[in-house]
Amino acid sequence: MSTTHTQDTQAAVMVGEKDLAGPGAVFCPNPKMTLWNAHPKVFIDVGTTGEGKCPYCGTVYRLEGGARHGH
Template sequence: MNTRENPAIEITPDALPLHCSGPQHETWNGHPRVFLPIQSNGDIECPYCGTRYYLKGDIPHHHY
């Protein structure tokens, strides 16, 4: 999940929906906002900048 070269940014379910616009940049010079489909207790990498995210916890169910 985490590597030294590219450690994952840990997020919680209340931070969803997950999107990346380049966390190392200011808003004006980041890449386009990309929404990332993450799974409960899973991780995903942004296809633009390679930033890795880890979702700690379960995604709440909104529809029953």
């Protein structure tokens, strides 16, 4: 996982195939987040569109290489 900044200065977490917790999903909070700002664990689909946003904290997750159509 790595972090980049989007045009609106919101950080985006770049995730690779090894970071997926199932078929095209990541979970938030991710292991690199500190415990004090944790929220309930949610799974976010990044495989369909290549990007997903956490409904709790607003963290944007982007799949390196874009969407994984057909997976």
